[in-house]
Each structure stands twice: as structure tokens, then as C-alpha cells.
Amino acid sequence: MFKKCxxxxxxxxxxxxxxxxxxxxxxxxxxxxxxFYQAVSDSNGYHSSQRDYSIEPSFDxxxxxxxxxxxxxxxxxxxxxxxxxxxxxxxxxxxILPDLIVGRSNDxxxxxxxxxxxxxxxxxxxxxxxxxEFYENQAKMPAYLDAFGRQxxxxxxxxxxxxxxxxxxxxxxxxxxxxxxxxxxFTFQLGYDRNFIGDGYRSMLLSDxxxxxxxxxxxxxxxxxxxxxxxxxxxxxxxxxxxxxxxYRKKWGVFNYLDWNVTKKLSVGLFASVIWQDSDSxxxxxFDASYLNPIVFLRPVxxxxxxxxxAILGLNLKYAVSxxxxxxxxxxxxxxKLEQITNGNGWWGNKYGGQVGFRSNNLFTVPNLNIxxxxxxxxxxxxxxxxxxxxxxxxxxxxxHPMGAxxxxxxxxxxxxxxxxxxRGQITIAKYGLDTAGINYGKDINQSYWxxxxxxxxKIGQGLKTNFLYVQGTAAYLLNPKYNLRxxxxxxxxRESNSNWTKNELIFQIGLRSSFRQLYYDx
Numbered sequence: 242m243f244k245k246c247x248x249x250x251x252x253x254x255x256x257x258x259x260x261x262x263x264x265x266x267x268x269x270x271x272x273x274x275x276x277f278y279q280a281v282s283d284s285n286g287y288h289s290s291q292r293d294y295s296i297e298p299s300f301d302x303x304x305x306x307x308x309x310x311x312x313x314x315x316x317x318x319x320x321x322x323x324x325x326x327x328x329x330x331x332x333x334x335x336x337i338l339p340d341l342i343v344g345r346s347n348d349x350x351x352x353x354x355x356x357x358x359x360x361x362x363x364x365x366x367x368x369x370x371x372x373x374e375f376y377e378n379q380a381k382m383p384a385y386l387d388a389f390g391r392q393x394x395x396x397x398x399x400x401x402x403x404x405x406x407x408x409x410x411x412x413x414x415x416x417x418x419x420x421x422x423x424x425x426x427f428t429f430q431l432g433y434d435r436n437f438i439g440d441g442y443r444s445m446l447l448s449d450x451x452x453x454x455x456x457x458x459x460x461x462x463x464x465x466x467x468x469x470x471x472x473x474x475x476x477x478x479x480x481x482x483x484x485x486x487x488x489y490r491k492k493w494g495v496f497n498y499l500d501w502n503v504t505k506k507l508s509v510g511l512f513a514s515v516i517w518q519d520s521d522s523x524x525x526x527x528f529d530a531s532y533l534n535p536i537v538f539l540r541p542v543x544x545x546x547x548x549x550x551x552a553i554l555g556l557n558l559k560y561a562v563s564x565x566x567x568x569x570x571x572x573x574x575x576x577x578k579l580e581q582i583t584n585g586n587g588w589w590g591n592k593y594g595g596q597v598g599f600r601s602n603n604l605f606t607v608p609n610l611n612i613x614x615x616x617x618x619x620x621x622x623x624x625x626x627x628x629x630x631x632x633x634x635x636x637x638x639x640x641x642h643p644m645g646a647x648x649x650x651x652x653x654x655x656x657x658x659x660x661x662x663x664x665r666g667q668i669t670i671a672k673y674g675l676d677t678a679g680i681n682y683g684k685d686i687n688q689s690y691w692x693x694x695x696x697x698x699x700k701i702g703q704g705l706k707t708n709f710l711y712v713q714g715t716a717a718y719l720l721n722p723k724y725n726l727r728x729x730x731x732x733x734x735x736r737e738s739n740s741n742w743t744k745n746e747l748i749f750q751i752g753l754r755s756s757f758r759q760l761y762y763d764x
Contacts, residue, residue, distance in 0.1 A: 288467045288500045292437045295420035298757040300722035333363035336724045344750030348384035355379045373417040381409045383748050393637040400452040430458040440569035441598045441615045446512045446555040450761045451638040465502040470535035478637050479629035491519040495532040510557030513539045517550040518630035551631045571596040575623050587699040594619030609658035621647040621683025621699045622690045643764045647684035648673035661719040669711040674704030707739040711763045726755040
């Protein structure tokens with residue numbers, strides 16, 4: 242009976258829930274679990290393509306929302322952190338973060354998430370700030386997330402899980418960041434967190450979709466130019482643990498990104514990264530000092546040392562047609578040969594992808610009505626390597642787009658805010674090619690490209706051609722802007738279909754939620 246009614250249900254959800262919840266941050270620069278960035282021009286030296294995770298997140302209260310009561314309980318429930326200390330040259334805050342959700346899936350019965358979290362942070366002097374979060378989670382996931390977790394041994398964006406009553410997941414999540422602004426030109430960050438480069442919902446260069454990782458980042462600002470270098474360590478789960486003492490095998494990465502505000506409307510970003518394995522058959526390699534210089538050109542160094550490392554180049558563009566509207570795009574180049582591209586024969590080694598998008602705020606002069614639409618695509622085998630020890634991945638997820646490669650995707654998001662009420666809607670349509678009969682057609686970046694199906698004739702969607710539809714509508718009422726405490730309800734409809742099977746899932750959820758984590762379950 243459900244199969245007979247699923248099509249009209251999808252249509253109703255698509256047409257009837259075109260908006261869902263979001264919140265607007267006081268500082269533009271970090272994407273939260275509700276909402277996305279404002280589209281602004283690059284005036285005053287602002288660089289929109291790098292999200293600032295160092296600022297304490299908080300949301301603006303609606304105009305006219307003044308204190309009606311002065312009681313301690315009212316302030317702690319609706320306006321402040323549980324603990325707030327403001328000294329002469331330091332500050333400190335702390336809050337308990339509940340994320341309690343219960344719902345129903347047509348494919349997996351009752352689903353729920355039980356998360357208990359805590360956040361602490363503050364400042365020391367005028368230059369140093371810090372933040373740390375911890376979450377303990379148990380969950381029974383919708384069917385598609387349960388299948389994903391069991392296939393890749395992770396909860397998307399939240400790392401490894403362990404069994405809990407057979408059908409449920411138990412997992413923990415922690416993040417931390419120390420930010421030191423040495424001068425107006427230099428900022429240093431030491432973190433266990435995620436990073437994002439781009440102006441859209443997705444990033445084809447470096448995304449905050451995978452799990453956290455340790456990193457050291459240097460950010461330099463000179464005039465209209467911002468230059469960032471980051472060194473990071475990642476986890477490879479594909480291979481068995483080296484030993485109980487050493488845990489999973491590691492790999493390293495270095496990332497350089499130069500963002501130039503050419504004018505107040507146009508910005509251009511140049512991206513380069515190298516991933517290398519921590520050890521190989523000859524022994525432990527560790528951190529490679531060849532990549533230590535923060536201003537070195539990575540590709541020549543990678544070539545000159547005769548290494549098997551994985552180098553990736555990229556381009557990020559943004560043009561603000563008005564104060565509230567922006568076109569943006571990206572291009573990622575993993576490998577290519579010009580001769581093979583001009584031949585047009587679909588050589589497997591032409592590995593590249595891209596993005597084009599548009600976003601606008603205060604649409605039709607309606608305050609807090611925002612839209613985003615973008616298209617993302619990646620050719621087969623992009624981001625993959627000989628093995629996962631140097632592919633562009635971490636904890637079995639891509640460091641870029643969560644769909645991996647061999648796909649084309651169209652994402653549409655709209656959100657609206659009225660006082661403390663937030664609405665958000667998302668419709669995502671994608672086409673991709675899945676592996677079938679044990680043959681690697683290029684979508685799963687954790688598969689070695691040596692196992693590719695063919696050398697020539699490769700194109701996006703090859704393999705088991707699959708259609709994907711994801712529709713979600715969410716409504717939320719903000720209780721406390723300091724840590725995004727809100728009452729939330731959502732409806733999610735997901736369909737994945739090809740010539741072999743069709744998977745439909747309809748999910749209803751309600752909950753008491755908090756925190757500013759961005760979790761990508763639209764995969």
C-alpha cells in the first residue's frame with residue numbers, strides 16, 4: 242500500500258514543504274545545522290569562501306524581543322549560556338547541549354537519537370579564544386543511514402560507531418579549536434575539527450562533511466589577499482588496524498589556499514593540496530618535511546621528490562551581482578592529460594569536477610527569505626587513488642563532496658525566518674553510477690583506481706545508473722540563541738532507484754535540539 246501512495250506523497254512534500262528552518266548567525270562565516278551564509282560582497286576585506294569556526298556562534302534575537310523577566314531561570318533558559326563569566330581580561334561560557342529526536346520511518350519503524358553534549362569556550366586577553374565540544378550519542382537510524390553506517394562503519398560526519406542492542410549505534414563526537422590572532426596580518430589555529438572552502442552548500446575542494454581531524458592552520462591577511470596553509474592528519478579505516486597500540490593507519494595532508502578579492506564584487510581563490518601515507522612497505526614515513534614551507538608550490542615539490550603522493554588543484558570563484566545576490570563556482574583537478582581531453586575518448590585518468598551556483602538573501606525584498614541553488618558534478622574515479630592510504634578521504638568519507646565521484650547533483654534550498662520561527666526546505670536531485678557485479682565504475686573513492694572497469698569511454702553515471710531524490714521540510718522554534726536550543730519537527734522523503742531496485746523512505750521526526758554542528762544526511 243505504501244508503494245502505491247509514495248509518489249503522491251513525494252509530490253506533496255515537494256510542493257507543500259518548500260521552506261524549512263534556519264537561523265541567522267551574528268557572525269557570517271560558519272555554517273550551522275540550520276541556515277546558511279548571507280551572500281555579501283567582498284567589501285572591507287571579508288573573505289567569504291573560508292568559514293570562521295573560531296567565533297563563538299550565536300543568533301540574533303528578533304527585534305522587540307526584550308527581557309520581560311529578569312529571573313535567573315528565564316535568562317538561562319532563553320537568553321544565556323548556563324555558565325557565563327566575564328573578567329577583566331578573560332571570558333568563559335559553558336552549556337549542556339541536548340539533541341533528543343524521535344520519529345517514524347516507513348522502512349525502519351521507530352527511529353530516535355539520544356545525544357548529550359556539552360560546550361565550553363571563552364577568551365584570554367584580546368588575542369586568544371578557545372572552544373571545545375563533546376557529544377555522547379545512541380541512535381536508531383532511518384534505514385538508509387543504518388545501511389550506510391554498516392557498509393562504511395561510520396555515522397556520516399561523526400566517526401566510528403559500536404553496536405548497541407544489535408539494531409542501534411553508539412558513537413561519540415568531540416571537537417576543539419584554539420585561535421590566536423598574533424596581529425592584524427597573522428592568525429594561528431590549532432584544532433580538532435572540520436574545515437570548508439567555498440561559497441556554496443557543498444564544496445568540491447574541502448568540505449565539512451567528514452569527521453573531525455587534527456590540524457594546524459596559519460592564516461595571513463595582506464591587503465585584498467588572504468593566504469591559508471593547513472597541515473592535517475587523517476584516518477584510514479580501509480586497512481586493518483596496524484596494532485592495538487597504533488590503531489588505524491594514518492595519512493597526512495597539506496592544503497594551500499589563496500583568496501584574492503579582485504574587486505568588491507569579484508573574488509578568485511586558488512587551491513592546492515597533497516595527501517600522503519604515513520607508512521608504506523618500506524617502513525614509517527611520518528610527516529614529510531618537504532611540505533613544511535607554507536608558501537611552497539605543492540605540485541612541483543610533490544613531483545620533484547618522486548613521490549606517489551596525491552596532489553589536487555582547484556579554483557574557487559565568486560561574483561556578487563548585488564549586495565544580496567551572488568553567483569559562485571568551483572573547479573577541481575585531480576589528474577588529467579591534455580591530449581586525452583582533446584581526444585574526447587573518456588580516458589579514466591581525466592579526473593575532475595566542478596560546481597556552479599547562485600544564492601540570494603532577502604528575496605523579493607522580504608527580510609530573511611533566502612534561496613540557494615547549485616549544481617555539482619565529478620567524473621568517475623575523481624579523488625580516488627591506488628589505495629585509500631593516499632586517496633582524498635578520511636574515516637571512509639570524501640574530504641570533498643559526500644557523494645564521492647561519478648555523479649551530478651542539483652541542490653535547492655530555501656529558508657525563512659519570522660521572529661523565533663524558522664522554516665527551511667531542501668530538494669536535491671542527483672544521478673550517479675553505482676558499482677555492480679563487483680566492478681568499480683568510479684563512484685566509491687575508497688576503491689582503488691587499479692580496479693577500474695575500463696580505460697576509455699568513461700563518463701558520469703556509468704555503471705548501475707541510479708536516480709536520487711531527497712526532499713526535506715523542517716520547522717523550528719528558537720528557545721535560546723546562545724547555543725541554538727530549539728523545538729524542531731521535520732519530514733524527509735528519500736528515493737533511490739535504478740533498473741535493479743527502488744528504495745523509498747519517508748521519515749517524520751520531532752525533537753529538542755541544540756548546538757551548531759553541520760551534519761549532512763542528504764546522501
